[in-house]
Amino acid sequence: MTAALLALPVLLPALGAGLSLLRLSPRAVRVLSAAVLTLVPADALALLVLADTRGPQALHVGGWHAPLGVTLVADRLSALLLTVSTLVALAVLLFAIGQGTAEERRRTAVVFHPAYLVLVTGVSLAFLTGDLFNLFVAFEVMLAASYVLITVDADENRTRAGMTYTIVSLTSSILFITLIALVYAAAGTVTLAQLGPRLAELSDGLRGTLAVLLLVVLGIKAAIIPLHLWLPDSYPTAPAPITAVFAALLTKVGVYAVLRTETLLFPRGGVWPVLTCAAIITMIVGILGAVAQDDINRLLSFTLVSHIGFMLFGIALFDVRGLTGTILYIIHHIVVQAGLFLAAGLAVIRVGTASLPRMTKGPPPGVAVAVLFAVPALSLSGVPPFSGFVAKLALLQAGVAQGGAAAYALAAAALVTSLLTLYAMTRVWTTAFAGQPEHTGHSASGRLAAAQAPEPTPGGVGGARLMLASTAGMVLTGVAVAVLAGPLARIGERAAEDLLRPEAYRSVVLGEGEHR
Amino acid sequence: MNTIDVTLALVVGGLFAIGFYLMLQRSLMRIVLGFVILGHGTNLLLLVGGGTPGRPPVLDGTTSDPDRFADPLPQAMALTSIVITFGLTAFLMALAYRSWHLTGSDEVPDDPEDRRIGTLRERADEDHDTYPDPEPDAVPADDGTRRGGER
Numbered sequence: 001m002t003a004a005l006l007a008l009p010v011l012l013p014a015l016g017a018g019l020s021l022l023r024l025s026p027r028a029v030r031v032l033s034a035a036v037l038t039l040v041p042a043d044a045l046a047l048l049v050l051a052d053t054r055g056p057q058a059l060h061v062g063g064w065h066a067p068l069g070v071t072l073v074a075d076r077l078s079a080l081l082l083t084v085s086t087l088v089a090l091a092v093l094l095f096a097i098g099q100g101t102a103e104e105r106r107r108t109a110v111v112f113h114p115a116y117l118v119l120v121t122g123v124s125l126a127f128l129t130g131d132l133f134n135l136f137v138a139f140e141v142m143l144a145a146s147y148v149l150i151t152v153d154a155d156e157n158r159t160r161a162g163m164t165y166t167i168v169s170l171t172s173s174i175l176f177i178t179l180i181a182l183v184y185a186a187a188g189t190v191t192l193a194q195l196g197p198r199l200a201e202l203s204d205g206l207r208g209t210l211a212v213l214l215l216v217v218l219g220i221k222a223a224i225i226p227l228h229l230w231l232p233d234s235y236p237t238a239p240a241p242i243t244a245v246f247a248a249l250l251t252k253v254g255v256y257a258v259l260r261t262e263t264l265l266f267p268r269g270g271v272w273p274v275l276t277c278a279a280i281i282t283m284i285v286g287i288l289g290a291v292a293q294d295d296i297n298r299l300l301s302f303t304l305v306s307h308i309g310f311m312l313f314g315i316a317l318f319d320v321r322g323l324t325g326t327i328l329y330i331i332h333h334i335v336v337q338a339g340l341f342l343a344a345g346l347a348v349i350r351v352g353t354a355s356l357p358r359m360t361k362g363p364p365p366g367v368a369v370a371v372l373f374a375v376p377a378l379s380l381s382g383v384p385p386f387s388g389f390v391a392k393l394a395l396l397q398a399g400v401a402q403g404g405a406a407a408y409a410l411a412a413a414a415l416v417t418s419l420l421t422l423y424a425m426t427r428v429w430t431t432a433f434a435g436q437p438e439h440t441g442h443s444a445s446g447r448l449a450a451a452q453a454p455e456p457t458p459g460g461v462g463g464a465r466l467m468l469a470s471t472a473g474m475v476l477t478g479v480a481v482a483v484l485a486g487p488l489a490r491i492g493e494r495a496a497e498d499l500l501r502p503e504a505y506r507s508v509v510l511g512e513g514e515h516r
Numbered sequence: 517m518n519t520i521d522v523t524l525a526l527v528v529g530g531l532f533a534i535g536f537y538l539m540l541q542r543s544l545m546r547i548v549l550g551f552v553i554l555g556h557g558t559n560l561l562l563l564v565g566g567g568t569p570g571r572p573p574v575l576d577g578t579t580s581d582p583d584r585f586a587d588p589l590p591q592a593m594a595l596t597s598i599v600i601t602f603g604l605t606a607f608l609m610a611l612a613y614r615s616w617h618l619t620g621s622d623e624v625p626d627d628p629e630d631r632r633i634g635t636l637r638e639r640a641d642e643d644h645d646t647y648p649d650p651e652p653d654a655v656p657a658d659d660g661t662r663r664g665g666e667r
Contacts, residue, residue, distance in 0.1 A: 068589070133593055140600050147607060156618040160625055163544070163615055167624075170551055170604060171539060177558040177597050178532075184590060185565030233627040292633055 002050065006059040006072045008043045009082060009124035012036050017117035030097050033113045037090040037120065044086055048079035052491060056508045058130065066191050066510050071130035075505055076495035077327065078127040081256055084331050087477065088248045088338045089120050094470035095342055096241035102463030111152050119145035126253045130509050132183060132190040135257060136176050139221065143169050146250060149242050150234060158237045165234035172220035179213050186210065192264045193509035199265055211266045215274065222254025224312065225282040228305045236297030240345020243297060247304050248338035252330055255311045259326060262315055263499040271406045275316040279410060283309030283417040290424045296344050296354050296432060299424060303380065304337055306417055313395050313410050321398035323496035328489060329391040332481055336376045336388060339474040343373035346471060347432060359432040368468060370433040375475050377429065381422035387481035392418060394489065521569040528564060531557030542623050544612040551608060555601035559594045566590035
């Protein structure tokens with residue numbers, strides 16, 4: 001039973017991807033992938049309950065035990081993030097299906113669904129894997145699917161952006177294998193549970209080198225400044241649902257990997273200055289980049305980069321409160337950033353341009369889209385009572401509670417970044433959504449634009465409704481994160497305690513009593 | 517005690533140097549070649565990481581002493597990584613071909629929006645217009661310095 005629960009989040013999307021490659025009708029493929037992505041979050045939720053009540057669960061694939069075989073592990077952290085990620089993946093899939101029917105593009109549907117399901121396979125495997133090499137494989141599965149998604153039906157501009165994205169990701173993958181080879185040569189194992197004590201025996205220089213190489217590898221994947229340059233150039237060129245799923249999942253899987261490896265492989269007593277500097281620079285430089293942008297999707301991409309810094313904030317503090325804050329922030333950010341990109345996508349489809357100066361001149365995209373953008377935008381800026389406020393409050397309290405120059409510097413940077421995020425979001429709001437006085441009949445003209453933009457076919461209207469509904473679902477999930485902040489914070493805290501005391505994790509992976 | 521093959525280590529170093537040099541070029545073909553060479557370098561590095569060279573592969577069970585045969589795990593990892601680099605190289609070639617097909621050139625161009633934002637201040641000083649219409653042709657011509665992704 002437990003074995004099935006652990007295997008299904010990886011198996012279901014993989015099998016679904018294989019099935020969808022058969023000559024099925026487009027309708028059957030849509031139903032298949034929606035069904036798969038409904039089952040996976042349900043499975044992940046069951047895993048979460050199991051991990052929360054009975055401790056970490058492990059599956060030794062094929063009966064080969066930990067140091068040799070492939071092990072899947074679900075503890076509170078991985079099950080929690082798996083649940084949230086696959087839920088967002090489902091909402092984005094519905095949006096993409098809606099957009100597909102609204103625009104009647106048949107060709108993309110052929111490649112889109114298999115690639116999307118493979119992407120989810122990679123994400124699930126990354127969350128559940130118990131060894132470093134499998135983490136690399138999971139990243140490759142996820143990234144290979146993302147290369148396909150970002151270049152599907154590409155014109156000249158998207159090919160250029162996809163090229164940059166692919167090459168940078170491949171470079172980080174090469175560095176990842178290099179790291180694995182070095183870690184294996186130094187420690188003789190790649191099982192995460194075994195690596196902690198083995199790496200602790202190495203000399204400080206060697207250990208530090210491996211730690212920094214790991215941070216660089218995962219930093220490229222998580223878009224930590226100064227390793228972020230690929231992200232704002234490539235993400236905005238893709239269609240809205242693809243950008244949304246990339247922004248919600250790919251970088252967060254990178255952050256999850258940082259969180260997992262920093263706690264299991266390189267546990268430390270206090271603040272790590274390198275990570276502190278990276279967090280501060282990521283927050284400040286990222287948001288300044290966002291303020292400078294004129295394109296709504298590029299602006300959101302820069303806020304994405306900037307808010308990765310908040311997640312590093314908690315990891316840099318390295319105590320229970322800090323890690324709890326990070327976990328809350330990851331959950332909040334997965335949901336909210338996806339909602340923002342979907343709402344921006346709706347606005348761009350209705351107005352016909354992503355450039356803010358041009359959006360000002362056109363009719364505003366309508367009240368519904370404006371509200372759907374405003375809620376996650378306020379949440380991202382940390383305005384109460386939305387989820388961003390809860391997550392930021394947890395981080396700031398953690399910083400102040402720990403004290404010390406580094407913690408206060410982090411907290412100050414976080415506050416400045418929140419303020420600038422609010423400024424950037426206000427700018428988007430006033431230029432793209434609020435409309436200008438001369439367009440006082442803006443609801444009428446907005447409705448006109450909304451009616452004109454999609455094809456006036458029955459499928460077009462239904463597709464547009466589905467897009468609106470899935471975006472609304474995403475935004476409501478964001479609100480639910482704020483409403484459920486209490487239970488989420490408690491389970492986040494338990495997950496953070498697990499991270500700092502990984503004995504249970506180690507014993508379930510390696511067998512009872514054997515910690516080496 | 518484990519020993520290491522110095523020749524192999526030097527070869528790995530050489531492959532990494534050549535690979536990264538090629539990846540830093542503007543030409544897509546060189547980048548693809550750089551990726552291939554880097555892939556070879558990492559596969560060799562995995563084998564070097566496997567311990568003392570010259571041991572036979574896993575034997576038929578006549579000995580259980582792990583020091584008698586070569587460690588099979590790095591070999592399995594190298595195999596996986598060969599498959600992955602092979603598949604991705606094929607994808608990269610297809611993408612490079614598509615890019616050549618669309619643009620007619622082998623070069624990786626700058627991001628136009630990047631360049632527009634990067635030169636906003638200079639152009640604003642010139643024509644006193646902080647919000648020029650973001651036409652693609654408003655992007656200034658390449659001035660030879662090849663401003664990268666700096667914003």
